[in-house]
Amino acid sequence: MTTSTAATQLQQIARHWPALDDALGDRTQHAWPPPQLRDYLNALERDELDDPTAYLAARRGLERSPDQLGARPVPINLRVHDTMRPVEAALLDTADRIARAVQRHPMQPPAPARAATAATRAERLVWEDRARRIEQARRDAADPRRWHAAGPGRTAIRAALWLSGRAASAPGPFRPLTDAEHRHVAAIAVGALARIENVLDLADHHRELTASHPCACGGTIEIYGGAGAHPVARCQSCGAIWSEAGVIAA
Structure with missing residues (x-):
């Protein structure tokens, strides 16, 4: 796939x-399946x-x-x-x-630090970078994806x-x-x-039953139905057809 x-x-x-x-x-x-076909379909x-x-x-x-x-x-x-x-x-x-x-695990924010006044430009840059990393970690942890x-x-x-x-x-x-x-x-x-x-x-069912559930003639039975269609079973050998009401052709 x-x-x-x-x-x-x-x-x-x-x-x-x-x-x-x-x-x-x-x-x-x-x-699905209808009662008359359930025994057959249980073999799938x-x-x-x-x-x-x-x-x-x-x-x-x-x-x-x-x-x-x-x-x-x-x-x-x-x-x-x-x-x-x-x-x-x-x-x-x-x-x-x-x-x-x-x-990926969320980003780790910087370790807590005591508040301080930035007296110089270098200190302001350090605190701004720390604030940026805290916000980045918060957004990463809250990422809706x-x-x-x-x-x-x-x-x-x-x-x-x-x-x-x-x-x-x-x-x-x-x-x-x-x-x-x-x-x-x-x-x-x-x-x-x-x-x-x-x-x-919604599905268009078309399956063959296992060999342990053959038709009376010994043929393989196919199941059709779904997607709005009335389910039927048909023997590939003799052509017998079953519907929800029972045998409709033999």
């Missing part, structure tokens, strides 16, 4: 996130797109969350919720990891945009990503965007 591809995918994640917030309260949203290797380390860490974090305890009413779309939680956790965890590796491990800016949207900047080698108090770091960010971008497009029904 190229640098521009990963950066673009992370920007798409940020653009789609408000739609996820809107869909979170829609309990009537149609789910969905985790092949993910960076396993990041998502396992995200799952462990969610398992420890107090929100997981106790029964409560469900006024939200659980399918959207179960997509947003691990994706957001993975984005934040990845931003934390990448920031620790590539983000920095990623912070705590604070109100820790959102999925900002994490996606910050990681997009790193993937695109945008300027700032950072070093460029190594090839390994770029691959890690790219894997997170691919997996997160796939989950989001799937739950929002």
Whole structure:
């Protein structure tokens, strides 16, 4: 995957996130897969797109969350919720990891000094230089391009945009990503965007089922759907077709 591809995918994640917030309260949203095709689609290797380390860490974090305890009413779309939680956790965890590796530490201001009156031009220059270095360090620490491990800016949207900047080698108090770091960010971008497009029904699905789930004739079954299209399954050998309503051609 190229640098521009990963950066673009992370920007798409940020653009789609408000739609996820809107869909979170829609309990009537149609789910993929439809019930008649779910057994087939469960055979797909969905985790092949993910960076396993990041998502396992995200799952462990969610398992420890107090929100997981106790029964409560469900006024939200659980399918959207179960997509947003691990994706957001993975984005934040990845931003934390990448920031620790590539983000330069803030400049250190000069050591405190007792106030004194500058009696000579040389002394005034010394104090002016000290004031300049204090202001430079303050601005560097407050640089809005920095990623912070705590604070109100820790959102999925900002994490996606910050990681997009790193993937695109945008300027700032950072070093460029190594090839390994770029691959890690790219894997997170691919997996997160796939989950989001799937739950929002934006992706054009076209997958073959594994050999352990063949058609009755022994042929391989293909799944089509998404992006507004009604999902169907079709056998490549005998041509049988299944829709949400069941078998429509055999």
